[in-house]
Amino acid sequence: MKNLLADIGRGCIGAVSGLGRVTDFAGRILYWSFTSLPQRRILMPLMHEVGVRSVPVVLATGTFMGMVLAVQMYSQLHRLGAENAAGMIINISMVKELGPVLAAVILAGRVGGAMAAELGTMRVTEQVDALTAMGANPVRYLVVPRFLATLLLTPILTIFSDAIGVVGGWVVSTQALRIDSFFYWQNTREILERWDIWVGIFKSFFFGGLIGIIACYKGFTCGRGAEGVGRATTMAFVATFISILVSNFFLAVLFRHIYNHFIGVTAVR
Amino acid sequence: MTEDALIRLEDVHKAFDGVGVLNGVTLDIHGGETLCVIGESGCGKSVLLKHVIGLMYPDRGRVLFDGSDLARLSGKEMVEVRTHFGMVFQGGALFDSLTVGENVAFPLREHTDLDDEAIRERVHEKLSLVGLSGAQEKRPAELSGGMQKRVALARAIALEPRVVLYDEPTTGLDPIMADVINELIIRAHDALKTTSIVVTHDMVSAGKVADRIAMLHGGRIIIDGSPEEIQNTDNPIVRQFVEGQAGDRIEQLSHMGDNP
Numbered sequence: 182m183k184n185l186l187a188d189i190g191r192g193c194i195g196a197v198s199g200l201g202r203v204t205d206f207a208g209r210i211l212y213w214s215f216t217s218l219p220q221r222r223i224l225m226p227l228m229h230e231v232g233v234r235s236v237p238v239v240l241a242t243g244t245f246m247g248m249v250l251a252v253q254m255y256s257q258l259h260r261l262g263a264e265n266a267a268g269m270i271i272n273i274s275m276v277k278e279l280g281p282v283l284a285a286v287i288l289a290g291r292v293g294g295a296m297a298a299e300l301g302t303m304r305v306t307e308q309v310d311a312l313t314a315m316g317a318n319p320v321r322y323l324v325v326p327r328f329l330a331t332l333l334l335t336p337i338l339t340i341f342s343d344a345i346g347v348v349g350g351w352v353v354s355t356q357a358l359r360i361d362s363f364f365y366w367q368n369t370r371e372i373l374e375r376w377d378i379w380v381g382i383f384k385s386f387f388f389g390g391l392i393g394i395i396a397c398y399k400g401f402t403c404g405r406g407a408e409g410v411g412r413a414t415t416m417a418f419v420a421t422f423i424s425i426l427v428s429n430f431f432l433a434v435l436f437r438h439i440y441n442h443f444i445g446v447t448a449v450r
Numbered sequence: 451m452t453e454d455a456l457i458r459l460e461d462v463h464k465a466f467d468g469v470g471v472l473n474g475v476t477l478d479i480h481g482g483e484t485l486c487v488i489g490e491s492g493c494g495k496s497v498l499l500k501h502v503i504g505l506m507y508p509d510r511g512r513v514l515f516d517g518s519d520l521a522r523l524s525g526k527e528m529v530e531v532r533t534h535f536g537m538v539f540q541g542g543a544l545f546d547s548l549t550v551g552e553n554v555a556f557p558l559r560e561h562t563d564l565d566d567e568a569i570r571e572r573v574h575e576k577l578s579l580v581g582l583s584g585a586q587e588k589r590p591a592e593l594s595g596g597m598q599k600r601v602a603l604a605r606a607i608a609l610e611p612r613v614v615l616y617d618e619p620t621t622g623l624d625p626i627m628a629d630v631i632n633e634l635i636i637r638a639h640d641a642l643k644t645t646s647i648v649v650t651h652d653m654v655s656a657g658k659v660a661d662r663i664a665m666l667h668g669g670r671i672i673i674d675g676s677p678e679e680i681q682n683t684d685n686p687i688v689r690q691f692v693e694g695q696a697g698d699r700i701e702q703l704s705h706m707g708d709n710p
Contacts, residue, residue, distance in 0.1 A: 303546075311543035314503050315557045315605075316532035 247349030268365035297417030300400025335389025473669030536606030551586035
């Protein structure tokens with residue numbers, strides 16, 4: 182019993198101190214992001230890696246997510262004779278939830294893991310120490326560009342994911358499932374507000390920041406050798422994935438309150 | 451201890467997970483000399499070197515550079531101090547994502563206002579010094595171990611620092627390449643009038659480059675003297691190391707078990 186309590190206590194202290202270290206790391210990233218913008222020659226290749234090279238996979242997953250939503254929505258709504266509502270549900274799901282979360286999760290796996298592995302390798306091969314020894318700040322030089330790349334490009338990739346998901350859902354709904362295109366868009370226009378689109382985009386900024394911070398933190402604090410780098414890479418994805426899902430819930434609650442308080446209460450929301 | 455030391459370590463203690471690595475190291479390094487710190491693998495030589503440049507800070511004790519306690523310097527002051535240092539890491543620690551030329555140019559871009567042309571000239575000059583003037587456009591991954599160490603040396607001296615630190619510069623190299631590195635250490639020292647600290651377990655290298663040799667054992671400096679004094683000492687631990695004899699080390703290591 183005593184050992185159990187001690188283990189729980191140790192776990193709690195570890196969790197709180199870990200959170201403190203991540204917060205301190207995030208604080209340093211934000212400080213350097215505002216005080217010293219990275220050089221173009223450093224930022225651009227990272228932007229290319231994070232943004233351009235993620236476009237195919239984001240488009241592919243967005244398309245099929247929209248299409249599968251259409252199939253599932255149709256089979257449920259058909260029983261109720263409300264097939265025309267499919268567009269409304271597919272589009273609001275894509276724009277508010279699935280688009281941002283899907284794009285962020287893809288980036289967490291594709292880019293976050295790679296960043297953690299790259300920085301972890303730099304840590305174990307003493308390249309990070311070499312930077313410090315040369316009077317350069319590793320956070321400013323290595324982390325800030327990666328953070329800015331994920332922060333700025335996740336929303337753009339989210340917009341791509343939203344758009345292609347909406348198109349995919351529309352194609353399947355109207356061409357394969359024979360839902361009337363006019364009602365498909367009419368219902369969407371009635372329910373989807375500009376606010377919903379902005380919520381999705383804001384969330385994607387937040388997720389992008391999370392990916393950059395967590396992936397870089399895991400890389401920077403990785404253990405020794407190949408095993409340490411491997412573990413950091415896995416942990417970067419797992420921690421980012423969970424953080425995205427948990428924060429998505431709390432952001433949804435937060436935005437619902439903001440909407441109700443400042444914009445107006447509706448029966449649907 | 452003397453008053454004119456450029457770098458001074460005073461009773462430096464450092465422990466990792468409760469295991470003491472440095473247990474009261476006191477050492478003076480004077481301007482212009484080449485000090486070799488020798489000792490067995492894992493005895494804390496690299497940890498000691500990292501304290502000198504502020505990559506690690508002591509749990510107890512002080513590290514002074516030009517009379518300033520490194521632990522008390524602000525971030526900005528520490529950056530200024532580090533411009534007086536160059537460091538050659540054990541594995542080279544070249545930046546994979548940059549070419550050889552960009553690696554050598556890095557400290558120049560970071561700390562000087564030199565234009566591209568002047569930087570190109572300086573990079574060429576330093577790479578020529580280590581015999582690699584044609585390798586500017588190569589990536590570190592394309593180079594052999596010896597070439598990587600030479601590029602690391604060129605990068606370390608790019609800013610023409612007052613102090614150059616070498617962490618196991620000849621480890622993993624064949625005898626000829628190891629001697630090339632030794633010659634380059636001497637050449638860089640003579641050309642730039644630097645103070646050098648070389649951490650090594652290679653007695654041939656230490657004998658060739660050092661003005662003074664200190665041996666780290668059990669977290670303390672157990673001997674500090676000229677290469678001749680080290681060679682002729684009666685201290686059994688030093689003799690065992692200098693002669694490269696295992697003696698009863700296998701039994702000792704077996705007794706240490708999980709707590710080396």
